[in-house]
Amino acid sequence: MLQEIQIYNTLTRKKEVFVPIVPGKVGMYVCGPTVYGPAHLGHARPAITFDLLFRFLKHLGYKVRYVRNITDVGHLVADADEGEDKIARQAKLNELEPMEVVQIYTNDFHHAMQMLNVESPSIEPRASGHIIEQIEEVRKILNSGYAYESNGSVYFDVEKYAKTNDYGILSGRKIEDLISNTRTLDGQDEKHSGLDFALWKKAQPEHIMRWPSPWSDGFPGWHLECTAMSTKYLGQTFDIHGGGMDLTFPHHEAEIAQAKAANGKDAVHYWMHNNMITLNGQKMGKSLGNAISLEQFATGDHPLLAQAYSPMTIRFFMLQAHYRSTLDFSNEALQAAEKGLDRLMKATEKISQLPISESSSVNINELKNNVYAAMSDDLNSPIAIAYLFDGVKIINSAADEKTAITATDRDELKALFDAFIYEILGLKAETSGESGNNKVLTEVVDLLMKIRLEAKANKDWATSDKIRNELAAIGFDIKDGKDGVSWEFKK
RNA sequence: GGUUCCUUGGCCGAGUGGCUAGGCAGCGGUCUGCAAAACCGCGUACGGCGGUUCGAAUCCGCCAGGAACCUCCA
Numbered sequence: 288m289l290q291e292i293q294i295y296n297t298l299t300r301k302k303e304v305f306v307p308i309v310p311g312k313v314g315m316y317v318c319g320p321t322v323y324g325p326a327h328l329g330h331a332r333p334a335i336t337f338d339l340l341f342r343f344l345k346h347l348g349y350k351v352r353y354v355r356n357i358t359d360v361g362h363l364v365a366d367a368d369e370g371e372d373k374i375a376r377q378a379k380l381n382e383l384e385p386m387e388v389v390q391i392y393t394n395d396f397h398h399a400m401q402m403l404n405v406e407s408p409s410i411e412p413r414a415s416g417h418i419i420e421q422i423e424e425v426r427k428i429l430n431s432g433y434a435y436e437s438n439g440s441v442y443f444d445v446e447k448y449a450k451t452n453d454y455g456i457l458s459g460r461k462i463e464d465l466i467s468n469t470r471t472l473d474g475q476d477e478k479h480s481g482l483d484f485a486l487w488k489k490a491q492p493e494h495i496m497r498w499p500s501p502w503s504d505g506f507p508g509w510h511l512e513c514t515a516m517s518t519k520y521l522g523q524t525f526d527i528h529g530g531g532m533d534l535t536f537p538h539h540e541a542e543i544a545q546a547k548a549a550n551g552k553d554a555v556h557y558w559m560h561n562n563m564i565t566l567n568g569q570k571m572g573k574s575l576g577n578a579i580s581l582e583q584f585a586t587g588d589h590p591l592l593a594q595a596y597s598p599m600t601i602r603f604f605m606l607q608a609h610y611r612s613t614l615d616f617s618n619e620a621l622q623a624a625e626k627g628l629d630r631l632m633k634a635t636e637k638i639s640q641l642p643i644s645e646s647s648s649v650n651i652n653e654l655k656n657n658v659y660a661a662m663s664d665d666l667n668s669p670i671a672i673a674y675l676f677d678g679v680k681i682i683n684s685a686a687d688e689k690t691a692i693t694a695t696d697r698d699e700l701k702a703l704f705d706a707f708i709y710e711i712l713g714l715k716a717e718t719s720g721e722s723g724n725n726k727v728l729t730e731v732v733d734l735l736m737k738i739r740l741e742a743k744a745n746k747d748w749a750t751s752d753k754i755r756n757e758l759a760a761i762g763f764d765i766k767d768g769k770d771g772v773s774w775e776f777k778k
Numbered sequence: 779g780g781u782u783c784c785u786u787g788g789c790c791g792a793g794u795g796g797c798u799a800g801g802c803a804g805c806g807g808u809c810u811g812c813a814a815a816a817c818c819g820c821g822u823a824c825g826g827c828g829g830u831u832c833g834a835a836u837c838c839g840c841c842a843g844g845a846a847c848c849u850c851c852a
Contacts (some may be wrong), residue, residue: 320852333852373850458847464780465848474810509850514847531852536781538851561852568844572851607801608791613784613845620790623802630801633815673800683816687809690817748811755813766815773815 290347292663292734295611297535297558298457302665305557307526313344313351314525316517316555320410320532321358323373326399327578328601328616329564329571331532335602335713336561336610336666337529338405340578342711343662354520355408356513357396359389359415360496360506372506375495375776385496389415399581402598404713410520414512418498421507421515425486425500426551433548437477439489439503445482448544458536458542484541486511510541517554518546528555532562533570551621561610568590568615579616593618596625597717603628606668606712631672632716634679635708637686638701644691649681651699658707668712675707732763739765 293302307313317337320330341353359374378385400407414421425441428434433448434441448454449462465482485508490497497504507515517525523546530539540557546554563570566577579589587595604624608614654674661670678700684690685697690699708714735754742750755765758774767775 318852320851327818327852329852331852336852388836405817426844430799459782460848461781467780533846533851536847537849563846563852565845570846570851574851604790615790617790619788619802623790623803667792669801673792676800680817684818687817743811746811752812759814767813 289307290525290659290663292347293665294559295556295665296556297560298555300459303557304527306385307349308524308556311349313349313527314521315340315351315353315527315529316513316521317353317355317408317528318513318530318538319355319357320392320396321373321376322389322396324392324573325582326392326396327571327573327580328584329578330396331403331581331601332529332564332605332610332614333529334405336401336405337490337559338713339606339610339666339668339711340527340529340559341406341408342713343666346706352410352521353408354410354412354517356516357389357393357413358412358512359386359393359413360418360512360547372424372494372496378495379388389413389473395582397762399598400754402581402585403602404715406713411517412520414507414516417512417519418507419518419621419740420519421511422487422500424511424515424518425502425507427549428486428545431551433544434486435479436502437479439505440477440485441487441502441508441540442478442483443486443508443544444479445484445544446480448548452544452547454544455536455540457540460540484508484510485538486545510538510545513538514542514545514549514554517542518550522552523550524552524556526555526619527559529559529561532560535560542619562613565613565615570668571616591618594622596621599714599717600628603631603712603714606714607672609669609761610666627676628714631675631679631708632714634682635704636716638682638697638704641682641685641692641697642688643694643697645693646690646691647693647696649685649696651681651696651703654678654681655699655703658703662707662711666746671707672712675704678704732774733760736765736774740772 292305294305295301296303315337316331320326337353337355341351360372374385374388380387381388383391425434428443429436429441432444434443445454446462446466454460454462455465462482466480487500487502488505488508489503490505494506496506498506517528521648528539528542543553543555546552565571566579569575569577571578579591581598581601583589583592584596584601585598587593600621604621605614607624607627654677657674660669661667661674664670680694681690681700687691735758739751739754741746742754758765762776763774764776765772
């Protein structure tokens with residue numbers, strides 16, 4: 288079922304029909320995290336956005352190779368001219384080996400991804416494991432004449448590149464503006480121009496993370512790893528490159544230039560960028576000091592959090608907004624998402640038990656087409672979810688026998704919800720925390736329910752309410768239905 | 779300062795020229811011993827001022843407020 292989908296291409300600033308290079312196959316690369324701190328809400332946005340794309344493409348029948356890197360070297364600290372990188376600095380602060388820092392936060396990131404039900408990419412390469420490829424990339428760019436060596440470091444010659452190429456094509460910048468507006472930082476004598484960026488950086492004596500190269504003992508530049516690793520695993524041209532909008536310039540612009548300089552062709556067909564999570568209207572980020580870690584969301588242990596939020600609530604919260612819109616964090620919005628998700632999941636779980644009729648008064652096929660159309664229109668998950676809520680009404684209404692549905696339609700509805708809720712949106716039912724003695728516990732509560740039913744039959748409301756209220760205090764929801772009672776764990 | 783973008787009902791958030799999503803909250807009702815859940819009904823919102831048009835939240839201009847990038851960042 289390879290239906291046509293449209294995606295917004297940052298390169299052309301419009302939605303385009305997605306046509307893969309090789310029919311039926313998709314190569315996609317997404318910039319992963321720099322592992323020097325705990326995974327926070329901001330990290331969840333691209334992870335979930337491209338997880339959604341990954342899942343949807345696979346659902347449509349594409350064979351997808353999804354590469355998402357772990358950045359564990361490089362990334363110079365902005366205010367440090369001594370060539371110290373974030374990871375090395377964090378290691379020094381913690382008195383750890385740099386690779387210990389990398390391990391701790393890589394584990395933390397993986398744990399967070401698992402909680403959010405984000406699928407593992409096909410390949411998750413580390414920058415530190417691809418130094419040889421990066422050196423090779425530097426060599427190719429030097430050979431093509433778009434880089435120069437200076438005091439053991441190698442820089443990309445942006446102005447030379449811009450003479451025959453459009454540097455700024457992705458971010459909409461003009462080279463003249465860039466030249467006149469670039470901030471001149473001190474101690475940049477090695478570069479011919481402030482616009483030039485490092486491909487290889489000579490390590491200062493105190494710099495711990497270093498590798499030998501033809502030019503110096505040092506480390507690769509900021510932007511090089513993504514070019515080296517995407518080329519290695521996806522080839523010199525591939526379909527989709529994703530990442531946060533904040534990476535558009537200079538990171539992705541530099542990637543375009545590097546790939547073009549090294550291989551003589553444009554590597555990426557579709558550039559996709561997710562927008563930012565904001566807090567009080569401002570971007571949430573570690574360096575801004577306003578990031579709330581995903582661990583804190585799970586525990587509620589943060590001054591701004593009114594309560595703990597489950598990872599699925601966070602996932603659903605993000606899916607209810609389009610990936611290219613900013614999404615503002617607030618307790619009210621999260622609580623609304625939590626309740627909405629609960630209603631959606633409960634309806635999903637009861638489809639197979641719906642009573643059936645001879646005829647249907649609902650049009651499942653239309654619903655299905657609407658949901659697919661929404662997702663195919665640049666991953667419009669909020670619209671898709673809105674239609675799924677139409678499905679929720681059908682389900683609840685059928686459960687109350689106010690709406691008729693045939694067995695065929697019920698099966699169709701179940702298939703649709705299974706596909707979208709679980710497989711594509713990646714939502715899952717919350718597993719109740721303490722489930723050690725679930726079987727015994729269930730029997731005990733069922734027994735109490737039985738006693739309560741007897742009390743109700745005798746119109747002994749005092750006993751009936753006592754059981755309900757006390758169980759509610761412990762953490763159970765008791766609901767009286769038409770035929771008997773039901774109960775569940777409260778979250 | 780430069781570049782780009784945003785401003786939708788109590789909250790969140792879709793929608794890009796007419797058909798005026800959805801969720802949460804709220805109000806009224808049905809059901810129930812009561813409650814909860816579920817269902818039914820109820821809100822005509824698009825920052826301000828002009829303009830284009832038969833018609834604008836949607837296009838154009840100006841103004842106001844906000845953001846991202848220009849420096850590591852998802």
